[in-house]
Amino acid sequence: MSYELTALKCLQEQAKSMITLLADIGGTKTQLALMNHSGVLVRKCKVLNNEYRDIEGVIDEFLAPETETPHYAVLAVAGPVDGGIRCQMTNLPWLIDGEALRDRFNLRSIVLLNDLQATAWGMTSTSVQNQLTLLRRKRLNFDQPVVVISPGTGLGQACIVPHEGGYCIKATEGGHKSIAPFNKLSADLLHQHWQQHNFPPSWENWFSGSGLGQLYQAMFPNEAAPNNQAMSDNALSNPDSHCGQAIQLFTQAIYAECGNLVLQYLAWGGVIVAGGIPPKLESFFSLQGNIDYIHRKNEYVDRLRAVPVALCKNTDIPLVGAAQYCIKHMMT
Structure with a gap:
């Protein structure tokens, strides 16, 4: 056998043994998985971040039982990513240093993605698209830009842009924009806020998992805010309660910001609502009156009214997106 054929066969055998570490590192929890060369997730786990000092400890514990070490890593992180390799997380005091992780775990290559960038990559999967719950219109149109918004611990936002037969995913930190x-009611609450503070609240300050208590106290200043689970349970059982009113405004805000994103990115292809909160509050997010906040604007009302809307109930999407990115960009 020639040297060239021997080398090719060696490379092919190496490719078959390639293992990729995938992670979705959020403000509250981290999910990890190992993916084989065929794109199959062979092991997964989920941990609470407050039980660890840093991401290194999480990965150490996850990899401890393994005899094979990963060759690649794609980490979806909840925060702005600098140069695809470094992230100071937004709602967690962790600095994710890709170069340090690569050296420590002897990786050939590592990429950090903003978690909403990873979520959006997950939405490019045909199987994921087929699982979406359509709330308005019959289908999304991925031949045009599609925006993704994800209320979880934070309020993530991203845009999927078709590009040269594939996709370009635009990551953002749009959840930190000032509330409009x-x-x-929202105008009254903002006026009330300005009577007490000299800075504007961001969308995430009120309309995210970490901000829901602050929203409740802004609406009902003489009451202690219930925890998020109690608020959701109460809202679902009694939509007219104070909890129900807070969740109603929360949902309207998410859709109002969806409309802003559609206009910002000319995302006539549609809106995907993802994240951990909307599937738990599907009855609120499915209400047509709430969805209509997408087109409650002063211009482009008819075009906004025609924009498709879908709900993603799969909370593992950032992990799926990390896998999609790896398959398309690192294992080809």
């Missing part, structure tokens, strides 16, 4: 009032 979208109805009279």
Whole structure:
């Protein structure tokens, strides 16, 4: 056998043994998985971040039972990523240093993606698209830009842009934009806020898992805010309660910001609502009156009214997106 054929066969055998570490590192929890060369997740786990000092400890514990070490890593992280390799997380005091992780775990290559960038990559999977719950119109149109919004611990936002037969995913930190009032109640609450503070609240400050208590106290200042689970349970059982009113405004805000994103990115292809919160509050997110906040604007009302809307119930999407990115960009 020639040297060239021997080398090719060696490379092919190496490719078959390639293992990739995938992670979705959020503000509250981290999910990890190992993926084989065929794109199959061979092992997964989920941990609470407050039980660890840093991401190194999480990965150490996850890899401890393994005899084979990963060759690649794709980490979805909840925060702005600098140069695809470094992230100071937004809602967690962890600095994710890709170069240090690569050296420590002897990786050939590592990529950090913003978690909403990873979520959006997950939405490019045909199988994921087929699992989406359509809330308005019959289908999304991925031949045009599609925006993704994800209320979880934070409020993530991204845009999927078709490009040269594939996709370009635009990561953002749009959840930290200042709130724009979208109805009279939100305007009253913002006016009330300015009487007490000299800075504007961001969308994430009120309309995210970490901000829901602050929203409740802004609406009902003489009451202690329930925890998020109690608020959700109460809202679902009694939509007219104070908890129900808070969740109603929360949902309207998410859709109002969806409309802003559609206009910002000309995302006529559609809106995907993802994250950990909307599937738990599907009855609120499915209400047509709430969805209509997408087009409650002063211009482009008819075009916004025609934009498709879908709900993603799969909370593992950032992990799926990390896998999609690896398959398309690192294992070809």
